[in-house]
Amino acid sequence: MTDTQFSTADIIQMEQPFRANFITSLSGFKSICLVGTTDPKGRTNLGLYSQVFHVGANPPLIGILVRPDTVVRDTLNNIIKTGHFTLNHVRPEFYQAAHHASAHHTQSEFELCGFTPQFSDLHPAPYVQEASIKLGLKLVQRTYIKLNGTILVIGEIVEALVPEECLQEDGYVDLEKAQSMTVSGLDSYHVTHRLNRLPTPEADSSFIVSTESMLS
Amino acid sequence: MTDTQFSTADIIQMEQPFRANFITSLSGFKSICLVGTTDPKGRTNLGLYSQVFHVGANPPLIGILVRPDTVVRDTLNNIIKTGHFTLNHVRPEFYQAAHHASAHHTQSEFELCGFTPQFSDLHPAPYVQEASIKLGLKLVQRTYIKLNGTILVIGEIVEALVPEECLQEDGYVDLEKAQSMTVSGLDSYHVTHRLNRLPTPEADSSFIVSTESMLS
Incomplete structure (x- = not known):
């Protein structure tokens, strides 16, 4: 090449939009989640986010980067006012409807895009019933990134709903079995095919092609 | 389910490691990159990172989250001291060798894992010649996340090397053509299959299943 x-x-x-397409592709494949919130009056809202990432396991933290000057304002306002949000993995069955939730809508995206809100006793934010992996989070930190006016929102997981058959013996959650998708750029949606799970490498050892695998 | x-x-x-396997799975699919650095004496180093994400397109910014108390110390020290690092997308041809670079090695991971350093006139950090998509970045911000002692490193792209045939007319970079992989949990490596690129949705419109596509 x-x-x-x-x-x-x-x-x-x-x-634009050449630059946005170009730069958003370069960081590699991304997680794609519907973020569910309610406003203080209990009205539901959904937004679509691909800047979602693991922050730490103990305490269990996930970060999302939000841009306050665009359509995500409702989500950010709701997170700040209610202190809670959900992350719902996107599946092939509804990825087109999820993509539609990325535009600004006055009406709730649950109705507009055909999703069913699902509520929990542990927090006020709505899940997307149609999603397989669903996380309820409590806002624990909000950091302003002066460089470009984005905001890093960090949430602590207060509830995780995981399909029983996706949880493996060692704690790994099989995202392929859960049909979670991945996105590249602004608008390209992908499913995945696992090549392997690899064992933890040893310090100060040379690399030797291994036939060992953790596939189960 | x-x-x-x-x-x-x-x-x-x-x-542990049940919790780490569990929580690192929940945030969804992740980018997987070899991070190339040199120390002030010019000695090369490689580390493997999955907490890599798009921060913004103008200026072009990418963030990585690093944990200073683990094996990534060399990478972080080198970034701070030299002000530069590279991101190199992982391909199926060498993902096992890349995974091996995630352990702590005293010797350069280039030698130990069989990678070829490639240098640029625009910055001092080494690329992985075997990678398809290669980014050279300049450190522009370092933020300590007190919640769990991780550090958010934000770099500005000073050089992007992209295979000619992967760049589409609208700026989108075809990561599948570039053979970029994605990872889930701590150790599960996946290739992808694109379902579609979707057109930008209209504000305040209802979702209608569309046959329109941006696939090229």
């Missing part, structure tokens, strides 16, 4: 080189100047000169 | 419910108390009571 022949590489094309892009410098900072090349990138800054790109027109 | 029957859901199993896990509360905060359930999660805190999990033993």
